[in-house]
Amino acid sequence: MKGYYQGFLIRDWQECDRNNAANILHSVLTEYGLPWLPTGADKDVIKVEEFYLATGGEFWVVEKQGKVVGTAAYYPVKRGEKAVEIRKMYLLPEARGQGLGKYLLTELEKTIENKGFREIWIETASVLKEAVKLYESSGYQAASGVETPRCDRIYVKYLPLE
Template identity: 35%
Template sequence: MASMSPDRPTEVRVEVCPPDHPDARTTMSRYAAELAARFDTGFDPSRSHVAVDAELLPPAGLLLVARLGDEPVGCGALRFVDDDTAEVKRVWVDPRVRGQGLARRLLVELEAHARDRGVRTLRLETNETLREAVALYRSSGYDEVEPFNDEPYAHHWFAKDLTPDA
């Protein structure tokens, strides 16, 4: 696999992708496998509030897939809750290309899609084991909030105000 580099940031393409596309399936299965390996209790998607395919298709939501060449190396999704609120779901980056800003790029692109839809509040939850994700969300302007769902794997709930004057 080629690596991303600061002098060639366009090597990675990030595009909206149907959740049933093979590249989407690859990234989401690798995301679930990593959570199962990292969480102390494992990860069972059937117990989690993961977004199902229908929630990742417009107008209900969308899925972004990042590709390095022809290889899928990351993903991130939006699930629109209502006219003002959306949730960030399934942000994952292949370990082989981590540390090069792809997770932040995915998050920024998800925020742009949310703004384009008129979303005012973007929220997400994450597990304490995912320390790098917690740090990314905090450094990206997300504030820790009271739980907004009963996600069994979550320890942190975050929200970000997307209004222009925020």
């Protein structure tokens, strides 16, 4: 278990979360007019074991009163030095506007730094205005090299050296 934030339980993904996590992504992407790509950019949410657990990454789910309402994850990438990419940070509408996104991002950053990583990359789409605002206000710098077709922005944050 990762912990609690204002009545939300944040915990490690379990096999029984596969459909709920996929449904959250599908729902939020559709809400913002973005494509759900289960055989492309979103296959990692279907194959969490392969993309996250087997590579040294983590995939978290967020619950409220037993219902999965959000996801957040990261895995190591070959871009940069000792780098990870934060992925699949999505919240259903009922979980937004309460500081949960900021809290999740901060917790991911702490976990990533404690594991010895030095760079955090995030790809997103301009239409996800709340996400863009969160990343920019959290010290992420615009970069180049977007790899995901539906994304048009990429950010990087360099963690301090010990």
